Each structure stands twice: as structure tokens, then as C-alpha cells.
Amino acid sequence: TNVVVFVPIGMMHSIVGKYFGPFAITVAAATAVSLFVSFTVTPMLSSILFRRSLGKTGPLGKAWDWAYGKVEAFYGYTIQWTRRAYPLVILGSAALLVWALSQARGVHMDFVPEADQGRVMVQLEFSSSQNLAETARRTRQVEQMLLDLPGLEKRFISVGRFEGILGQVSEGVYLSEITLVFPPKTKRKIGIQEIRDMIREKLAGLEGCKVSVALPAAIGGSTKPLEMEISGDDLDEVEKLTREAVQYAKLVPGLADVDSNVRVGRPEIRVFPDRALLGDLGIPLSAFGMALRGNLEGIKAGVFRRGDRSWDIRVKLEEEEGREQVAAFAFRGIHGMPVRAAAFSREKIREARIQVLRAEKRRVGKVFANLEGGKALGEAADQLLAQIEKHGGMPPGYKVRFLGMHEKMEEASADFEEAGLVAVALTFLLLCAILESWLLPFLVLMTVPLAVVGMVWGLLIAKVNMNIFVMLAGVMLVGLVVNNAILMIDRAKQLIREGMAPRDAMARGAVDRFRPIVMTSLAAALGMLPMALGKGLGSEFRAGMGIASLGGLLVSAVFSLYVIPAAWFLTHRK
Template sequence: MKLVDVSVDRPVMMTMAILAAVVMGLFALKDLAVDLLPEVDLPIVTVRTIYPGAGPKEIESLVSEKIEDAVSSISGIKRVQSTSLEGVSVVIIEFELGTDIDVGTMDVKDKIDEIKINLPDDAEDPTVLKLDLNAQPVITLAVSGARPLEDVYYLTDHVIVEELSRINGVASVDVLGAKEREILIAVDQKKLDAYQLSMNQIVGVIAGGNLDLPGGRIREQRREYTVRLSGAYEDLEDIQNVEIPRAGMPPIRLKDVAQIIDTFKEQRELVRLNGKSGVGLSIIKKNDANIVEVAHEIKKRLAGLETRLPADIQLELMQDRSLFIEASIKDLVSNMVLGALLTALVLYLFLHSVRGVIIAGVSIPTSVIASFNLIRYAGFTVNFMSLMALAISVGILVTNAIVVLENIQRHIEHNDDPVTSSKVGTKEIAIAVFASTLTNIVVFTPIALMKGIIGQFFVQFGLTVTFATIFSLITAFTLTPMLSARLLKKTEPKDSFLARLSRKFETFYDQLAASYRSAVENTLRRRAVTLGIITLIFFGTVIGLGKYLGFGFFVTADQGWFSIKVEMPAGTNMAQTDEALVRIERILESHRKYIKKVYTVLGKISGGVVGASNEGVEVAEITVDIGDKEARDIGVKEFYESLRKALVLAIPSASISFREISPSGGGSSAPVQLQITGTDLDKLVAISGQAETILRHMPALVDVNSTWESGKPEIKVIPRRKLITEYGLSVSQVALAIRYGIEGEVATQYRIGDDEYDIRVRFSDADKNNIKNLSKIVFLTRDGQVPLSALCDITEGSGPTQINRKNKKRMITLTAGIGSGAIGNVVSAISEQLSQLDWPDGYEYQFAGQEESRQESTGEIGQALLLAIILTYMLLAAILESYVEPVMIMSTVPLAFIGVILSLVMTNNPLDIFSMMAVVMLVGIVVNNAILILDYVHTLRHQGKALLEALLTSCETRLRPIIMTNTAVALGMLPLTLGIGKGAEMRAPMAIVSIGGIITSTIFTLFLLPILYYSYENWRAGRNA
């Protein structure tokens, strides 16, 4: 190979070339954005429509169904789901992966524009948005102070939010618990009727009297004047004195029928941090922003704000995602360094040379740093997946250098000079090294090409390993022989401690190699027995232990946070919900040994339907911080499970569930999501109730909940359409009158300085909060005043809190947490139970959420594994110019499954996505042992050695590099298995499975491959005889 000769003969040029790659890599690293996980883009569009005052059934029929029908004709749609809540419709359009989401969004907007005219007149225009999974809070904080909440909110909105919004990289700052000022026109219902006025008249007069408009220009001689109508309200007295005309009667003033009150909007959210009321802020970064840099700048600005704000105003951080990200990345880097050090130790034991360790070891940082050039070019970020790819491949990166270095050293020991040995030794092993590297590349290529969410998640993992592996190959053919030619020399006997240790190890190794040669020779005589034993061990492990395997999805990292989701019975008012929350906070207060912070939000639960959090005064979420896991003796799940019984007993009427905070920053969704669909709501409720009963009686499940809740009290107003028409009215006029009186209508805005406040018109509290007064709402007709009771039937009842639909069918979703077991096993048990129910025609169930993603991901990984095996075989066949020998090599792959199953069962880990990915990786790793042996067998046979002697000599000679490379790979991954540091739970399974597979495949390959090769060559020789 000319590249080897150039590297050895022109060391300065090659050094500069390698340094250039390293320097450029360092600059590339500096420019890379940092995040916890890779960006995952789902082609999902949400359509959110506000229809104030409407119940879920009205929202479903008047809004959601019409939008579903309009968008369903768009091409490329995978499914359409909708959620109809009180006053809100959310329609979720999910496109097939690969769809241009910008085009999809425009198509949705076009369809919405076409049907806007068919939506209710008083519904707001639908809002169409692309889903951004990365729009998670970077930092959550609470603002409190020794002053009224409205003053705290004013300072928050006018000072803090404005300052944080200006930060480069901040997309938005969401405010929770706001107490906003409002001018309320509280109309007296009796006086309104006495003066023969309507709410519509009041709204129109107030809006029409608050104008500040330009009237144009007047040019007179040499001057020009602008004309402006300055009719905006200057103070509350202006509003009080607004005159309301009456037909055929003197006008009256607004104050004659209403009170004008400078007050606050109805508050339906409360925020507390550690028991102190305040205002919550969620700061969301832009999609392409560096989360660590944004978080640092936010904290810097907050420190500056503390000096500008009044002394009593406190800014307290609740969550800071950047801390976990920085710590997890730091721990990953530490694992990489520790893995490299353990690898160096192995190298020294075998090479007995510090120089040799340096030569091989320098390939690790060189390959890693140089790979950042391609990582930046590919548009990746520094995240958990890309760094884990580098950490998991620490040992892999050094294997090429080890094989080359070991062969060079062997030549030097046989009295060749270092320069010649470096060239000859590298070229002699070049095909094996090249083949081994390419097997790794072809294995990781299918990983990078996977489709679906899992493909987006692992593309950076697969390509990052590929990039680093490519540079490790280049390093092995350039840097390793170049340094070996100048640094290596024949080993001279020394009397130091390390030298004595090396000699003892070498004696031990020589005995091991001799014993191995003898063992191989014996197994070749007893091939059938040996094959039988290996086969028995394989099937015994797969069948005997495989049944104990759990099947999971993702392991949740212990970030020290969890949330408590509280749902009170439908119809519960805000005061009752808050009373329940106070009881929970008191229980949490008694666990201050662990609990650092308690952040309570009443009125909203995050992580609900895409595009719509679960909102209402009967729901709340409490986020609890129990600190770093290193500082406590209990895990997050173990801790909140210890609270479960006390909280359920404290508020027996509430539905309480727990969930850990997901790595992406939001509350993780329930692991079990069972979607039941059908057309008739009554039948759907009945069958979902039976399914819910099954789930509640399964010991593995906790926090079983249903999206169906019918107990919300409501008053139904049913119009008598014919009678309404006879009076010269319309149903929409009746509906608006009801809404204006109860919900109210924002007629216009009241400006004070640079601030604007809504002017809302509605009945007074005494009138609107009295059910009897609803029937007394009066309508002005040509026949005089007519009460609502004469135009409509008014009944009390109850209705659902939400109605969900999927692909135009109604849907009820049952959710549950998993108390014990892995999700795959739990879902199988649920399916077995559900199959025993009598399902009506047209009614079916499907698992969504984690299980749906797990099944899709398992399929994708299975395809990647199959493709990796096929590509590896094709590559080996091309390199070895043989159809049969690659089959022998590939036959060693199943031997890794023995270690995979043993490692998972012994460590009580499920076969999750990371574990399955490790299985795919093993295809490229375990075949390298067989390649090394067969490559040298070919060399020896070309030199004239007999089959048996060539095979035995190759096995004995290649035992050293095989042990060195596999031990280096295993030890390089070992720190990842220890479960130490942030995010350790996520990275451990891949390393555990990899090490287990490497150990068993290495041991069995050393005996299986010689048997297969020897048997095949004897058969071929006999056939040709």
C-alpha cells in the first residue's frame, strides 16, 4: 500500500495532515450546538379553534367534525385525531414520515380557509401550527414577592418577560398564574330589562364610543392639517357617562344600568413554589439554539434583574434542563476517558511497552476529534446519542491500531528493523484490518438509514460511529506505522516492577496460547461432540433463559424530578381543588429530607393531547425536585411510590398519578395507552368501561385513568327553532345573548400609557351566578320583551369533559403506569385479557404511545439487523472471493446472542431499543475474530503450510490480537455499565449487551470457526480427489 510507504517515509507531511484534521475538528466541535437528544421532527400539524362557552359535544359537531372532514382529503395523511374540550377544539393531522411538513401545513391552511364560513360565527379563527417537539422549557422559574399578586405579575410581564424575550435563542416566554387587569362592565339584569335594552346594544355602544382614528388631511393655503378623532376613553368616568340611545325614549348613561369596575380577569390558574404564591415562567428556546448557551445567558440576565427589581421580588429556578445535559455530557466524556485508560492498561499487558501504548492510544483522540469535522458537516449536534456513539466505540477505534501494532511488533521481535517492520507488518495485515473496518461501517449504515422516529433518533448514533471508524482506519494505515517506525524497537529485558509483571503475564499468556492450540487440536478430532455442545448451549440459553427476558422501550433517566398529576371530579371548583393541593403540599413538606422544591400549577397539566394541555380548575400538576441521585439513597420511582398511599388516602375523590420527567424536558406520557374506537358513544363507553375494569385489576399496572368522564354538570339550553323564528329572532342571536350575559364579551380596550386592558361586558356576579336568572334573559322582539324560558327548553344534566376522535370515529383512551415489569410483557398480558371481551362489530382497540413506538422501532431494528447481516456477508464474499467462507464467519454471529441473553437476565434489564441496537452492532464486531484467523490461514497456506498446521498456527498467532482487541472493546465500554453519573440508566443497557455478546462470541468463535473451516476444506479436498 503506497499510503503506508508515504506515511513512514514522509513523517512530517503526514503529521501535518493529521494535525490539520485534528485542529479543524476542534474548531468544528466549538461550533456545534449542544442538546440532550437529537432533534426529532414529526410531520404533525395541529389546528386549534377557540369557541368560548361551548361544551365538548357542541365543539365536536360544530367544529372538530367539520375540520376533520375538510383535511381528510389531503394526500399523505397517516391519521387524523381530534379532542373536543370545553371551549376548545384541537385537531391533530399526522402525515406519513417523509412528507414535506411545510407543504402539508399550507394544504391544511387552504382547507381551513375553505370551511371557515361553516364554523360558528362567534368561534375564533382556527390556528394552524406545525408541531415542534423541541419546544420544551429550557428553564422554569417562579416569581414571588411580599406584595399583591397583581403587582408581582405586572413586574413579571413588563420587566422580566421583556428582558428574557430579547435573549438570542429564546423563542417564547410562557406565563402561568397571571393576574391580569380588566375593566368590567357589570350589567344589572333587572335594570337592563327595565330600560328595554339588550346586551348586544351595550356592547355595540361601548365599542363604538372608544375610537381614535385619523380623518385625513386638510390643505389650506400654505399649511396642511391632519384631522384625528380623539374619542378614546381617557378614564373610567368617560366609560360611566357613555350614553345609550333608546328608540322613542331619552338616552340613559351606562352607569344607570351597570357598574364599571377596575378589577382583574377571572383567574383560572394558580402557581406556587414551596408554598409561596407567585407567577410561573417557562422559557422555551428556538429550534436551532444551543440549549446550554441559552440557559447560561438566561441565568446571567436573571442575576442582573435581581439587582434592578424591588428587594422583595424573588426569582427562584425550579427546573434547568441545561444542568442535566451538561452533567450527562461531562459524565459521558469521563466514561470515554476511563475507557481509554482501561484500554491502555490492556495494551501494556500485551505489548510490554509504554511506547506501544502511546502509539495505539493516540488513535482514540485522533479519530474522535477528527470525526467532529464530518459531524458538523452532517448538521448534527453534541448530544447524548452522538457522544454515546463515541463512548461506545472507544475500544472499537483502537482495534485497528492494535492489530497493526501487534503485527509490527511481532516482525520487530523477529529481528526486522522498525522501518521495514512498520511497512511490512501493516501491509501484511491490511486486508484483515480493512475488512474488519468495513464490516463495522456496513453494520452502522443500516442503523443510520432506519425509518420512523427511531431512525431520526439513531441516525446521529450510526453515522457518528461510522465517521470515527473511518478516521480510525486512516490512522491505522498512517499514524500507527509512522510512529512505530520511529518509536518501536525490540523488547530488551529489564528489571523494573512493570518489566517483571510483563514477563509474568507473558509466561501466563504463552501457556494460555499453547493450551488453546492443544484445545483446538482436540476439538478438531471431536468435531461432532464440540458442535453438539455449542448447539446445546445456544438453544439452552435462547429457549431456557429467553422466556425470562423483558421487552421494554426506553429507560427513563433519574433526573431527580417527578410530577404528580391531580384530577378532581368534574365540576369541582377552583377553591376545592386548591384545598386538595394544599393537603398534598403538607404531606410533601413532611419529606423534606429528600424534597428540595415543590412547584404547583393549578389549572393546567402538561403533556396531554398534542397542541392542548389538559386545562381546567379541576386539574393540577405538582412538580417535585428531590435533588441529584448521588446525594440520596432512594430512586425517583421508589420515592414517589412511597408517597402513593398517603396521597390517595388524603384525597380519595381525586385521581392521582405519578410520572417521571422525560429526558426531553416534559412530563413523560403514560407508558400504557389503549385507544378504543367506535361510532356509537354509549357502546363505546360500555366496552371501554369493561376494558378499564380489566386494567384496574392487573397488579402490574398503576394510575389507571380514562379520557371519558361524564360527570361534569351542565345546563342545556335547547332552542325552539320555529318559535324563535316567529319572533323574528335567530338561534345565533339567542346564543350570543346567553354568552354575552354569562361568559361576557370583550367590547374594546382601555389604554393607560403604553398598556391596554380589556373592557368586558357581562352580567354582574349576583346575576350571572344564579341559575334561575338564566331563564330570565330577555329578548326584544316586535311583540315586546320575551324571556329565554319562552324560547328554549332549559334542563340540568351532565356531559363529558372531553370527546376524542380518531379517523372520524369516537375514541376513548385508557392510560396506565407500569408498577412492575417491562412494557412489552405487560401489553401482551393486557391483550390476552382484552381478547376475552365480547367486542361489538366496528369496535376495536389499539395500543398507542410507547408501545406503538416500540413495535415500530422493533420492526425497523429487525430490518436493520437483517440488512447488516446481508451486507456483511456480501462484503466478506467480495473481499475473500468466496461464497462459503463468509458463511463460516457469519455463523459466529448467533454465538453473541448467548451473551446478550445472559447479560440481560443477570442484570435484570429488559431488551429495550438500546439493547436491540447493541445486537445490530455486534454483527460488525464479532465477525472480526473470524476474519483475523482466516486471513492468516490464507497467508500461511500460500506460504506452503499444510491445512492443519496453518489452522493451528493461525489460531495460536491470532489469539493475542483477538484477546487484545476484544478486551479493549469490552473495557472501553465497561465504564458505561457501571450506572454512575447523569443519564447512566440510558447508556448502560447497550454497553452491557455489547460486552456480554463480545465475551461469548469470542470464546465460542475460537473453537467453532476452526471446526467449520477444517471440515469444509477436508470435504472439498475429498470431493476434488
């Protein structure tokens, strides 16, 4: 059972499957090899090491045997009580499961936990009318403001672009990014989240600049985890709804650096030529447009090549400042005399949008935000939707959906749900073959809901969000927690073959297998403790898996000692 649960994990096709596929194959192979060793090497070594008697038991061993004997005797007594009151045990377990599932609403959904990688990304967006030199100068000023951060080791500056996602402006002369590098968290006295908050306080009063301070994501680079898309047919209405959504997002606790792709337009000069005058002057309209483009943007005159690289050669007039240069452009008239553009055209200045996004043939606006204070991505998205609905929702013809990390999170959830169902089905078929019964596997699988109860309790107590690593632990538990039930039922079947009554066989078999159940459960739980309590590099990723596995193993081990015998007594009343 420990091997088959990794088969569906290795077959997942999403981005999460690409991460966990090698892990599943490795663990399955290691488990198969360990099973082979337990059948071959372990008995051989035991026959060599245990040739002689172990001798007298010392004081510590005697105390342990006495204490364990008392616990085992108490368990035998409670099993006899369970034999008489098995309906009460089953109803109590069902009520416990319902209560635990109701508490599961307090476990919020996330994609990956926020990890301390020793880096902070500071993204700066200045006025769109600002040139590259001014952006570089102001970025250096911001850099000087951050030099006194505790433990700062390195800093990298990128001017003209930063790592963004589709829909978030990520390239332009008015953009820059500062990457701050700190020592590993094991060599720091202050957490990276506290450093991030310090940076936000330092840059809170920065004028003429939008600041975003975030930690690099484990999957997705430096993108903001919350990305919401509003789509519709009318661009002006979409931008209006997007600006309103930004205000609603600022009301959600735990969201920071709220922004959108809606920007104040850049100034644009539109030239409207008089076609009649152009005809009288002998200037073709196409020639006028080509000359205007050549004067401002330049005309490609050739290609310069060096090795395997090439550059376009453009010819244009000397650059001048001011919009008056457009009206002053001179063109050759019908008699060779220069004619200024102002004589046969008029100008109109308006604001032009920096970018226009489309998706599925509809105009879209996007809202972005970082998370802080341990806010779960799923919880933040639900609260933002609640704020939108509270203020009237979307008008007809306009819709909202979440992209980015949230979209990956939903894909991962669907994949793990499918993997969990396949794991349960494969485990059931394997149990049918092992136990030679269609009924007994249902009794064994009753340990799986008990593991879910333990997972929920563990996450609630540790205040850990549900994420892809926790879901991986849940699928793994399907193959682990059934082992205790298999031991009890297999021993009961042996006693039945020896002539014992089914109910007596389970009462005796549960006590006979009490020691190996306790030993294997404690060994598995102790093996998960370093993962659950570790504080080293990358511990944020391992902690959720360790806590969920620890809770599921312990709760399932304790309750299966009574639930499995009670279910047996229910199905074997004679």
C-alpha cells in the same frame, strides 16, 4: 466492518433514528480516523520506541509468559480435538443457540429505561364542577403534604392544565400539576423510585381527587407510558368497554395510576323554545339564541391591540350563580314589554360529556397507566391484552390497539430489525471483497448468532429489559464480533498460500492468532465495563448497551475460537 454497521443506523427515519443518527455518524468517523492512525502513526511510533531491545524479562513477566504459554498450549491441544470432533462442536453450538433463543422469552421489551432525573410529576384531577380558585386552594394543601419529603429542593405548581397526551384530559380549571425537584442521584441516599412510592402512599387517601405520580419520561415528557385505545361506532359501548378495561388493567401487576378518558359528565342546561309562542311575541328564533349567548358567554364587540398582541373585547351581563338565571332572562316582546324566557321555553338538565374523541371516523376511549417495579412496557401490554381476552375480548366491530410509548417502541423495533439486516448484508459484501470468496464470509458471520447468545445471557443475568439502547448494541456487535473470525481465516489463507494443507492451516492459524484475539477481546470487554457498571447520571441509558455488548463480545470471543475452526474443518474435509 466496524464502520459499515453504522450506515443503516444513520439512515433510520423514525424518532429513534433522529436520536441515534448523529451518534452513528460520529462513531463511524472516529473509527475511520483511528483506522488511518493505525496504518500511519502507530507503525511510525513503534519504529521509534522499539529501536532498542526490551531487555530482560522480570519475574512478573516471566510468570505471565509461563501462564500464557500453558493456556496457548491447551488451546492448541483442544483445536486438534476440534479437528477430529468438529461435528460435535457444530451440533453443540447449534443446540446452545436454540436453547438461548428459547430463554430469550424471559427478556421483555421496553422502549427506554426508567431514569433517575431527580424529578417527580404529581398530577391532580378534581371534580369537573370545581372552579379555578378551589383547585388552587386544594393544590396548595397537597403541596403542604409533600414538604417533608427527603431532599426536596424545589417545587413548581401549574393550575388549570398539565402536560398530557391526546386523549388524556390535560386542560381545565379542575386540573393541576406539582413538579418536585430533588438533588442529583449522586447526592441522594434514596432513589427517585422510592420517593415516588412515598408520594403515592402520602396521597393514597386523598378524597375527591384522582392522583397520578410518575417520573418524567426521557422521550415524551410526563405522559403515562401505557396508552391503550378502544375504538368502535357506538360511544356508550366504547365507554363501557373502556371502564371494563380499566378494571382489567388494575389486575395486571406492575401497573399503577390506572385511568381513562371516560369521566362523569358535567351538568348542562338545554333550552327548548316554543316556536309558536316566539312568533306570537315577535321574537325571532335567531335573536333569541343570540341574546341567550350574549347573556351567558358574551358577544365579541371589538379587538384590543397592543404591539403585536391582541385581545377580544366581549360584552355580557353581570355573572350570577345558579341555573335560575336562564329562566329569568328578559327579552323584548312585540309591544316593547319584557318577557321572561320561562314564558316561552322550557329547560332540561342533563349530563354532558367533557370530551368526545374520534380516530379514523370512529369513537374511541383510552386507558392510561404508569409502570412500577421495573415492569417492561411490552410485558405490561401483553398481560393487559391477556386479561381482556380472558374476560371475553372485544365484541364484533370494536378493536384495541396501543399508542404512545408502545407505538414508538414497535416502530423502533422494526427500524432496528431492518438496520440489523442491512448491517449483516453490508458486512457480508465487505467480507466477500476482503476474503475474495463467497463461502468464507458465511463462516465469519457464524459469530453473529454467538453474539446474540451472549446478549441474551447478559440481559437475563443482569435483569435488564430489551430497549432501544440494547438494540443499538446488537447492531454494533455485528461489526465487532466478526473480527476474530477474520483474523483466523486470513491467517489460514496465508499458510495455504505458503503450501500448507487447508486443515493444517486452520489448526496452525487459530493458534497463531490466539494472542491477538484474546488481547482485542479483553480490551473491548474492559472498555464496556464502565458503561455496564456505571452508577452516575444517565447510567440507566448506558447500562443496557454496556451489558449487551459485554455479553456478546465475551461469549462470541470464547465460542468463535472453536466454532470457526469447526466450520472450516467441515467445509475443508481434505
